[in-house]
Amino acid sequence: MRRWCLSTLGWPLPSRSNLCLAHRRGRTIVRSCIKKAEREANTQSWFDYYGTVGQGSFGMVELVHQRHKQASECTGGTTFAVKVCRKGTTRRQLEICRREARIMKSIPPHPFVVGLSHCVEDDGNIYMALEYCMGGDLFTHLGELGTLPERAARHLVAELTLALAHLHADGIMHRDVKPENVLLDARGHARLADFGLATSNITRADGGAMSICGSPGYIAPEVLAGRGYGLAADWWQLGMLLLEVTTGQLPWAGATLGDVSRAFRSVPLDLPAYLSSDATDFLILALCPHPGMRIGSLGADEVKRHAFFSGVRWGRVARKEVPPPFNPSSPSYHGGPFTPCCGHGAEAAQAHAAGEAPRCRVEVSHDEDGAIVMETVPVPQAAEGAAPPRPAGAAAELCEGVGRERGSSARSGGAGGSLRGGSGRARGSGRVWFQ
Template identity: 35%
Template sequence: MGAVCCRPQPIDFDGEINLFHFVLLRCVGKGAFGKVRVVQHKQTRELYALKYINKAKCVKMKAVPNVIQERRLLEEIDHPFIVNLRYAFQDDENCFFVLDLMLGGDLRFHLERLGSLQEETVRFYVAQLSSALAYLHDINIMHRDLKPDNILLDERGNAHLTDFNIAVHFAERRLTGVAGSMAYMAPEILAKRGYTYYIDWWSLGVCAYELIFGRRPFRGRTNSDLQHSISKDPLKWPEDADKKCSRPGMQVLKGLLERDPNRRFGCKPNGEGYQELRRHAWFKPIDWDTLESKEQTPPFIPDAKKANFDASHELEELLLEDNPLKAKARKANQDNLSAEMRQMEEQFTSYDFKKMQRRSYYPHNQHIISTATGTSSGMASSRPGTPANDLRTENGISIAGNSLDGGDSDAIRGEKMVSEKEFS
């Protein structure tokens, strides 16, 4: 009879989603104040990636509006080539994102391992990512941080866009805040004269160039040198470019890396830019009719027998974690919360994709106000980038490490944390 009190409480799967609904599996990522691990839903047995963010650290690093902004944007988004939100909830210590699980690793991981990728493979990724960008732009969202680190492969080799931490809705008014990773920033961002969704197509061009040739098209030893290269240097090709990329492929790269946004591939209004890209000779081998249904076999299939991420995260979790994640019942008394904690409590709302319709908070989430300071945070960055000379600023303020580094993006990946440099 004495053991009766130790029996686990039954799980209410019909109630609001919480951590008790999941089995916690291996840890696969680590960041400034959160981690990513594989989880399995106890009822459906489906696997997901769980990103969890420590509330206290989030408040300390003044990233509360960013986390709420990302949570709201992800609820709106649902596309086959995006890492989609499936559940969102919180407990007393953490905010949780449950996302599509990507077991194939990110393209930074594969680029560093292979040196470069075959043109056929990159063309397939560009087709999939252009579909994702066209969808986002159609619902007035620009990503602002497209780079190999934020492109994840599923186990079959399909590419997915992730990390919406500095994504933002756009309207007719152009944005002026500098945000993103400098090596992939479009020249109009650096010019600070205003920009719109055209910047994502430039970033796609930088990614495609880097994946094919193993180096970025514009480089510099310092942020100032890099800025000058992006803004002024002519586009150059490696000496062996014709061995790695066909002439139609170079035409697409050149079109995406056009400094004049009005002439850049993908940028014609009302979706015509995307259609123009689809009609280009380089994409002739792509069956656009079946692309989004993922019926095609990707040219590159990740090795399922190997871990396509940094396996040291799991060892750190076992040996060094002093407060390992576990499901805990919520405290009943929530009266003594700080303003920031109260903001998360009220605005990081629960979401269950099987019970709720996706919705948009736009335009109400354009400027999420900090309840502690009474000022708008804008879309401040939160994730340090991997390549050297990465930059994350907004409205003239340099931001370092507000949120999650590589391991903590929206699904499985592994990358090193790099300190950021102030940019003026």
């Protein structure tokens, strides 16, 4: 067993094998998960490092589970999704990383916003230890299901409305509301995530921000115009999200700024007849090209009062007393055991949900001088032929949900054409800084 102290300048790398690389990566991520209070107190705990569960232009998202000494092997502890933001070589990229961390630190806790536990910075990266939402992202589920029933979409948008109202009350504009940035917890409640494009100190509905940035297909027309925009741009994106989850279409999608601009000028908003009159009216108001006339320009209460939300008990929704109609562990939506993550990072997320052994385990303690010492310890392995540890609570439901077969085709047609077919993704999910 080897010992590494945080005061050392580098990590020993005794071998280039995959196991040693996993241990080295795990120790780096674990170091970012140790809170300041734990650094100062003589506490003992261990961290299970499962690997990468997400990837994007910013860097990686790593999965770590912390357990304290008094906790049992299969219960207790805290799971972190550690977002590793590369600082890059340019001053602008460094400012973007630090701004995201600063904005997330300033957000008061809210049930529908992904929380930041703590943040650590070194020479190459910024590590943000975030709440882990094991239900996956909304975009992945839409890729499997095609669309959501209007009742489920209403509840989803209601929770996101409360999230935006919470952010706007503190002058924070998200600027990138889309299915990829909506995470689901084990019960199906929505969490707004990814504040990489967010900005602060915005108080007006139609002014205060100038940067042309966002995800093509969701950008509001006033953002593209380059004459300034405000909080109303977030309500436009919420309307686009509702349109996509109910119809599977984005009428003004495009890979570049020019494609989106041409789509705004040439493609009308054509809503399908199967939407209710209240949903149709809400979409028309949310997708109004004039920010001053858009629903939400007078505040979140204007959105809550719309007839589309007439049956919503906002107090109960805020307290999570209303079960979400769309639950990732429900048998009604999946044709087999649910996997909390698919694509890149699926192996790590599924291993954590199933209670399997992590890639490495790091034990954290203090030496005689009070300095933090980390040790890579052996990971207990199940005996050959033995069943893996049974996950508890919500994890068990996520792993055992079974139900009807999924439909093999998604809805097609309309102004924007079909976006999905079966479980594939037919559009890009990236975002762009245009200036």
